[in-house]
Amino acid sequence: MGKKQKKLTPQQQQYQQLEQKHEIPRPVVKNCLKAFFVGGLICLIGQAISYFYIAYFDFTEATAGNPTTATMVFISMLLTGFGVYDRIGQFGGAGSAVPVTGFGNAVISAAIEHRTEGFVLGVGGNMFKLAGSVILFGTFSAFVVALIKTVLIMWGVI
Amino acid sequence: MKIYRLALFMLLILMITLSGCNQSEEDQESRLSLIKTTNPKPIKIPNKQNESIAKQVKKDVKKFDEIFDVAVVQGKKDTLVVYKVKHFQRFRMKQIESSVTKELEKKYPDEKFTVSSDYKIFMEALKIKEHMKDPKYSTTKAEKDFEKIIKLKNEQT
Numbered sequence: 001m002g003k004k005q006k007k008l009t010p011q012q013q014q015y016q017q018l019e020q021k022h023e024i025p026r027p028v029v030k031n032c033l034k035a036f037f038v039g040g041l042i043c044l045i046g047q048a049i050s051y052f053y054i055a056y057f058d059f060t061e062a063t064a065g066n067p068t069t070a071t072m073v074f075i076s077m078l079l080t081g082f083g084v085y086d087r088i089g090q091f092g093g094a095g096s097a098v099p100v101t102g103f104g105n106a107v108i109s110a111a112i113e114h115r116t117e118g119f120v121l122g123v124g125g126n127m128f129k130l131a132g133s134v135i136l137f138g139t140f141s142a143f144v145v146a147l148i149k150t151v152l153i154m155w156g157v158i
Numbered sequence: 159m160k161i162y163r164l165a166l167f168m169l170l171i172l173m174i175t176l177s178g179c180n181q182s183e184e185d186q187e188s189r190l191s192l193i194k195t196t197n198p199k200p201i202k203i204p205n206k207q208n209e210s211i212a213k214q215v216k217k218d219v220k221k222f223d224e225i226f227d228v229a230v231v232q233g234k235k236d237t238l239v240v241y242k243v244k245h246f247q248r249f250r251m252k253q254i255e256s257s258v259t260k261e262l263e264k265k266y267p268d269e270k271f272t273v274s275s276d277y278k279i280f281m282e283a284l285k286i287k288e289h290m291k292d293p294k295y296s297t298t299k300a301e302k303d304f305e306k307i308i309k310l311k312n313e314q315t
Contacts, residue, residue, distance in 0.1 A: 051277075055189050060278040063313055075169075082165040 031093055038092025042099045046072050069100050076101035080108040106130040188284035192277055195227045195242075201287050202232030203300045211269065215239060218265060224254050229283040233304045238311075239273045240280045251275055274311050282307045 008016070050068040053059045059067065079085040085105050089096045096102060107127055114126035128135065152158050187196070200212035212232040219228045219239055224247035231238040239262065243251055259273045274280075286303055289295045 051192055054278045055192060055281070058310065060310060060313065061276045064278075075172075078168060079165060082161050082168075084162065084165050 034091060035093045035095030037095065038088065039095030039099055042072075042096065042101055046099070072099070072101050073104035076104035077108045080105045081112070103131055103134060106134070187288060188281045191227075191281055191284050196229075196284065197227055198229045198284055198287055200230035200232070201290060203234065203286075203297060203304055211266065212237070215262065215266070218261065219258060222254065222258065224250070225258075227280070229280055229287075231283050231286060231304060231307075233308075234301060236270050236272050236304075236308060238279070238283060238304070238307060239271055240283050241275055242277070242280065243275050272308055272311060276311065279307060279311050282310065 046068055049071050050064045053064040053067050054061060076085055079088070085096070089105065110129050111123045111127045114122040116122065190196070200216045202212050212230045215237065216228050216230045219225060219241055224244055225241045226244055227242040229240045239258070243254060247254065255273055255275060259271060262271045262273070286300060290300060
């Protein structure tokens, strides 16, 4: 910051000082708390759904994760469609984006946004604009980890 | 406001349809084991074997500090040992499992153990215990259910 400030003209520096005086400080702690509680609430719902699958269906703790994720994504997709998830996102910030529900929101909101451009080039082409990188990154890193594990097993390390 | 109501309505429908699937009263106790300590008596399926092993195994496993609830089901070949781990010890779940298995195998070299800390397996083990109160519940049926639990335990995905 110091180096950058030196290059500014006196006028610009003056403006910056003025701007700093009037800028509303970002409520970082408050935002963090909100994100913490909203994210925690989403995870609580997920845990409840996971227990539901364990209690009523033939899923163990290890296998209940898959249907739970699917259900959470499905619910967040519905809520995005109804416009409720936007509000949650505005309130909770990262707390609503980091859990897997944020993934559903990213897919559906992009699909809704590009609806006017047609179903193929609009919805189909832009649906995975945001979430596509997540899927690609997840798949690729899983591949790399599996590769490392295979090599280690072949060498007899694990 | 209308949208909110619609969303709430959809969620309600979803909850009702999902929870309406299974309403049998008989499995109430086993389902409650998800949230409370039940401390069930050890059971064995064929009645001819010596009973002491299941009891002794339960005592041995309960000695671990990290474990608070143990269920033991002794089948024909296998002995199923299921336990619940205290919440803050759940980070060391794998370590605990291996140490329990080692201890049991050292103490009872002739027995074959299936060790698990899964809530679902715990519930199913309790279900067998509940069903055994019913005189109509035959040993072959119990054995079949037991095999099912072992299969469920080894399931990966």
